[in-house]
Amino acid sequence: MIATNLKRSFVAALALAAAIGLGPRAEASTIVDVELALGVDTSGSVSLSEYNLQMGGYVAAFQNTSVRNAIINSDNGIAVMLYHWSSALAQDVVAGWSHLTDEASIDTFVAALQGVTRASSGLTGIGNAINFGVSEIQTNDFDGTRLVIDISGDGTNNTGTAAATARDAAAAAGISINGLAIENEVPTLGDYYEDNLQTGANSFVLRVAGFEEFEDAVIRKIRAEITGEDPTTPTAPIPLPAAGWLLLTALGGLGVYGRKRRQAA
16 A cells, blocks of 8 residues: 555656656757748649649759758758648648758758649638648747748639738747749739738748749749848849959950060060
């Protein structure tokens, strides 16, 4: 009887210790520079060829040298996942959370993206797509300095949670949202994304006229999400006068070099 009572007291003590945080500690989350949830539109307005252009764009982005260098040169790497979204209840992870730090880990993620079949096709539930991204970020095993949901699509919300409502909830959770608006069917989609999706520090919306421009935009977008740069402001070209002076200086240098060679002869 005494032994039984002691055992019960010991179990109760363990339960109390766990309840107040004195029990065994859970493993710490992996620290990363960015947690990036990539949401890809697979609604009915997206044809099979357009779907392939989207997925091919993401593969190309993680194969791009500038994106890879941004990942490799980051302090702690990035955590990234990709999901398909369409109707209110249709969100599917097709490439789960991965910690990218070097060439090998990036290649593994690229392999996960290649040959992915379309998970769904239906209405355009942007709000639910955002909510899904929020849940994925809040329940993963990473601790990011920046938290980002990235939504690409070609239409406005027409089912489920309102996009602006989901955006506000994401903002309250400290999560930024970037958008890539494909304006082939809705020429003002970029404005809609800015008004109903975009939120958070360094957030942005990129606009493309059609899926043919998707790959270049995705490369700029992902690189910016890693580095924090502004992808909506292209690098300014050298002003014409300055370029002219550079050309003249180069030509002048060639002339001096030629005279020296002749004098030496």
